[in-house]
Structure formats: C-alpha cells, structure tokens
Amino acid sequence: MTETATAPALEVRSVTQYYPGVQALTDITFSLAPGEIVGLVGHNGAGKSTLTRILAGVEKPVSGQVFIGAGPVEFSRPSEALDAGIAMVPQQLNLVPLMSVEDNITLGVKGRRRDVVSRAAKVAETLGIVNILGRRAGECGASVQRLVMIARALLRSPSLVLLDEPTAALHPSEVDRVFRAIERMREEGVTVVFISHRLEEVLSFCTRVIVLRQGRIVADRESTTLGKEELGELIAGRKLDGVYRKASSSDSHAEPVLTVTGLAVPPTVSDFALQLHAGEVVGVAGLVGAGMSEVLECLAGLHPRHEGTVKMEDKKLSLRSRQASIKAGIAYIPDDRAHNSIIGNLTVATTATLVNDREHRLHRNIPIVLAKREQSAVDVVLSKLDIRPKLVAGNRISTLSGGNQQKVLIARALMSGARIFAINEPTEGVDVAAKRDIHARIREMAAAGGAVLVASSEPDELAELCDRVIVMYEGKPIIELAGEAATKEDITKASLIGRTTQDEA
C-alpha cells in the first residue's frame, strides 16, 4: 500500500497484559495505516477483547505502548481514548429505543445544539440514514440500529474506529448496508478495525488480517494472500493434514431416548436433527449465535413456536412450556447464570427444590415445605457433588461462588428425576477447578443412565467432555464429529468456516 510511506494512524508496540492467572496478551506489535480496514480475528479468549479494551481506554496494559501520530499515548478512561480519536462501537446494540435516531446519535455530545445536529445530519448522510433521523430507534431494523451506533462514533470525528462484531446479529442481506458504511468511512481516511468471527466477511472486506491466538499475533497478512481455509487453520492453531473424518452416527444398535427431527426455531435454527442415547454426552458446538442455545431452549420448552418433531422413545412430545418439558423428563440448566438461573434471595436448598418440593412437604398433598427435611435432602446431593464448604443448604444462593452455584443447579437437575439433561454453557464464568469438577459431574450423569446434551461455544470444553459433537453454523448442523475426531481444532474450524475439507474435495 502506498500509505505505508506516511506515518501510521496507530502503532502498538510490545503490549502485554496479565490477568490473575492468565497471560491475556503477549508482546503485541502492529501498526495501522490511515484509511485502512484491518480484520482482527481469533477464537474466544484469544485476546481480541483485551486488545480492544486497551485501545479504547477501558484498561491499561502491564507493559508496552500505544502511539497515535508521533507520540505515545496512555489512556486511563474511555473518554481519553475518544478525545485521542479512537472510537469503539460495541457488539451489543445500546440505543435508547424510544428516542429518535437523531437524539441517539447526538446523545451525550457537548457543544451548541445546532452545530451538533448539523454535524449529525452530515454523518447520517454518509451512512445513508439521513431520511430516518426523526424515526424512533426502536422501530429501526438491526442493521440500521448498527449504523446509528456507527454514526454516534463518527460524530466524534475519530481517526480510528473499532467495530466489535458489527455483523454478528445481522441477517446476511443486511450486512451489505453496514459494509457500504464502513467503506464510506475508509474513503474519508478513517482507519477501521473490524472484529469478526465471520471469516468470509473479513477476507472480502479487509485489506489486512491480524490473527490472534492465545494472546499472541500468529499472523499479520494481506487478505489477498489468505484463503478461508488457511485463516481457519491459523485461528484454530493446527495444520490440517486433510483427514477430516466424518463420524458415523453413533451406536445405532441402541434405541435413542430422544429423537429430534426437522427442528426449526425461526429465524435462528433450521433443519436440526439429533438422536440422543442413554449414557452419552453429546455436544452442540458453534459460534455464539449459531443457534445452539435455541436448540436447548427448545427442548426446555422455552420456544413454544418451534417446528419439527421431538420424540421420547416412541412418544411424541409437545414442548409448549417449560412445565411440559419438565413433565416429559427434561432438565435444563441455562446459560448466563446471573440472569437465567440465580434467584438471589432464595436459599441454596430452595433453589435446588424450587419446582420439585413434593418429597420435602409436611404431607405429599399439603403444600407446606419443611425446611429441615429439604435442607438435609439437598445436603446429601450437594455432598455427592463435592461442594465446599459443606452444609450450605441454608445459605442464600447468591453467597456462593459461580462454580458452586452451577453445582447447585446440577443438583436441582439430578433431584428432578429427569432422564434428559440439556446444559447450556455449563462452565461459563467458573474457575478452572470448578470446571473440571463440573465436567466430572456431567460424565457421572451420563454414567448413571442419563442422556446429556451440552451446548458450548468453547471447543476445548466439548472436545474434552463429549462422546460426539454436532457443530452448528448459521443455525444449521453441518457436521457430526465422534470420539477421536471431535478435537478442539476440528470443532473450532468447522464452527468458523461452516464446512469441512472433505466437502470441498
């Protein structure tokens, strides 16, 4: 590129960052030219978020420097980064739905109202949203809302814009609009860092791609020299030798406990099929948003409006509510513990027996629960699950660590007498020791005759835990990997590129 002769827009020199017990970034060095679009890719935990947080002034690196123009800069808060010309567009849509698009763009910008508004109009024009400035943000589609967020960033006249997964929640047809906006930004000399899991978009759109793996830059290449296949390998961290064994659907001699056919949860999931046998742990892999959660939630009865059939042995199930799903014998442990599972004001014992208290009542038909009976029953199960400290059943659930909270939820699933266990992101936000523990408990569930379905966006978790893994891509199952074939690298690669080497051949 010709611009390389001029001074870089941004330069990062040997940036290193530690968290307790983790080296998040090691010796990161790169530079960005003005008006360049650079893709930043890497798997979950590779260090993308840490790097963007440092650039956006959310956190400070332990060592290393960031240069803008000629001099080094150091940010201690996001507003300083913004003043220095670095704007970040977060992944989550964060508009005020009831306010107009214009008010959303100008939100929090100081200066004379008339000037701000006219600048906002100009920015909106470059992004092609000038004719909807008066509309409420909540009435706009996802792609327009994304453009509004970009407009909000551009209003600060940044020289560098960090776009975190701008297309993750968008339908492919909407992606184009966002890209045209980015292209327009580039023409005006703004440098764009594009963070994405969608490799095709990165390759077709960025001039250069920086690949992070385990906190290091493993590649910094012109995108024209890269193929999707090779990029997938760089991210996954393994040279593939072309043997990509498609596993046969496992032990066909046993009758499946659960048979799912043609499952669809519009618009996220389509054509999902599954046979689940007693005694096995099956994983559902994929990128965040590839539809794994929806599949499990569907089995849990939380998507009443799904299509397709779910049969338990020979009986067709009607999963129209969580209650119906529980009755059918399906236990569900959701993802995002803080929002979806933990009710902070309840005790551990009450959490474990919340919808299944019959055993602990004064009398089966008198709905008064005896705290002592309930606590001792829960303590028995918890001690089997190896919760330390012991005898916590009377404490509030919110006082427990994340790992122990998760074990209490496992206890709830076990005490419900379910035969099928659907577990969504089982070790999200728990420490390493608890993670090992939870994996052991899940294996025990299966060993005791349960059929376990685990969804996770962490390939190594599934590789370690599961008998076989179904990989989903954009809402469809694309491959099933069994036993030895279900390696971390293969799961990662299939999740990223949505097909296998064999298919290509």
Next chain:
Amino acid sequence: MSTEMTDARIPASAQANQGDAPKKSNTSSAAAGLERRERRRRLLGQIGVPVVLVLLVIVFSVIAPNFLTLANFKTIASDAALPAIVAIGLTLCLAAGEFDLSLNGVIGLATVATAQLLSPMNLITIEAILIVAVAGLLIGALNGVLVGYFGLPALIVTIAVGAILNGGQYVVTNSQQIYGGFPDDLVAFCRGSMGPVPNLAIIAVAVAALAWLTLERSTLGRHVRAVGGNPVAARIAGINTARVKLWVFMISAMLATLAGFLFAGKQTTAYPLSGLDVLLPSFAACFIGAAMFKVGEFNVPGTLVGVAIATITSNGLILMSVPAYTSFFFQGAILLAAILFARVVSTKKSLT
C-alpha cells in the same frame, strides 16, 4: 453483591501492584472496611426499625396525654387491625414483584356492598359474606389475569381497576348513604374484644400467621419469592409465573375485601368512597418491613411492625390534638422515609 466485587478486586490489584507492598495492604484494608460498612448497614436495618418503634412509644408516652393507657392500646390495636390485613395482602403482591394500587377501590366497594346487602337488601350475614367474597375474588382475578397472562403493567392495570371500582360504589349504593340496620351480632363482633384484645386484632393476627406460613413455608410462597427475585430465572426453572401473579392479586384483593367487610361492620355506615384509605400507609408499612428481619425482602413480620409504626404515629398525633389533615403529611413523609431507609440498608440496588 458488593462483597463479591471486593473479593474479585483484591487479587487483580495485588497482581498489578506486584512488589508494591504498601499499596497492596491498602487495598485489602479498604476491602475489609467495605465489608465492615456492609455489616453495619445490615445491622442498622435489623435493629433500626424496632428502635424507631420503641422511640415512638417512649416519646408519645412522655408528650401525648393518655397515650400510655390500656384503653389507648386497645384503640391502637383496633385501629391497626384492618390496615394490617390490607398491608399483609400487599406484602405478598410486592414479594412477587408486583403492585396493587386498586386496594382502596376494593376496600371501598366491599364496604358499600356489605352495607347495601345487609341493610337495604336485608340479607343475612353469611349471604353477604359469600357475595362480597366472590366479588373480591373476581376483582383480584381480573387484576391477576391482566398482569400475569396479558403481561400488562400492574401499575396502570390496578390504578384503572381501582378507578372503576370507585365508580362502582356509586352504582351499588345508588349514590345513597346507608346507616344502621346491620345485624347486631356482626356489629358486636366488629366492635367487641376478647379480654383486652379487640376481635379485629385477633383476626389480623390470624391472617398474619397464615400469610407468613404461605410466604415463607408453602410451595406458593417459594414461587412468589422466586418470581419477585428473578422472574426470568423463575420461568426457566419451570414456575408458571402468570399463575403465581394471579394468586397474589387474588390474595391481595381478598384481604382488602375482608378489611372492607369488617370496616362496614365496625362503622355501621357507608357511602361511596367512605372506605378505609390505607393505600399509602400500606405501601409505607411494606417498605419499612423490607428494611428489617429479612433485609431487602418484603416479609410479613416486618410489615406488621411497619403498620404499628404508622398507627402509633397517627394515634399519638391525634391525642396531641394535631389537626386531622396533618395525617396526609405524615403518611407521605413516612412512605418516603421508609423507602429511603430501605434503600440505605439494602445491599440490593433497588427493591422493586
């Protein structure tokens, strides 16, 4: 929540300040201080409210004539009984995370309907009880269905239903005032007492005991607290959250109806909008209660203490011959003080 945050922060800052010993100890002592403050806040909640109650009694004993007499305490118990019954119903509603602002309307309708049925229409007591109870149940069910099953905001639904019920009182009574003609035994019961304890207070205590058992020990109460604590998690856990809301609105309306019925028997007169006005004091009592016993959670014993504080305050002021309209100021002020206090002692960000 804040203790968790502190725990998480210590190792992080210790890591960043490696070899920087004084800073490190600073952080941990700051964390310990935070925890101390936290404990002190909880303690303030646990003992603060009872202390206020005791102080009120002491102050009024000194400055209000005839406050510290058996007769006056009977009056207080009798005056507190009906507001307590209403506030207990509201406690269950709030525990499930919902509001019931239709209470005044429900009480008023129950009062005038009771009077109309017993006096001009000359029904016997048990018939009146049945009809009024069914009406109360239906009103509660209406609130519950609209909020639980249709997902409408309780705030608006219950204000609207309350307004309709206020209008209904004119229809029921034909805009007439009703006085006298109540069955003697009903009046005798509502005004009488067993030994030194007013009958109404006995009913209130019985209601409180049942409500406590329901909220703290029963399956429904566990579900109520779960829905109030985290409705999303409660639904995913398999609780029928709509049904739980239906239940709490029915209980709330039933208890308001009971209070309205007993109020009619006690007053022996009724006319439109003549019911008990206990909406604000009930909310105040519940929020005072949420600041004690189980800090941050609405609970029945706490609500009773809250009702006692409100009733004793108004009783003392009346004894001191303070003009009646000042009760408005005190009602509002007590409610504000209660939610402010609950906020200060609660570790949670918000109660509702």
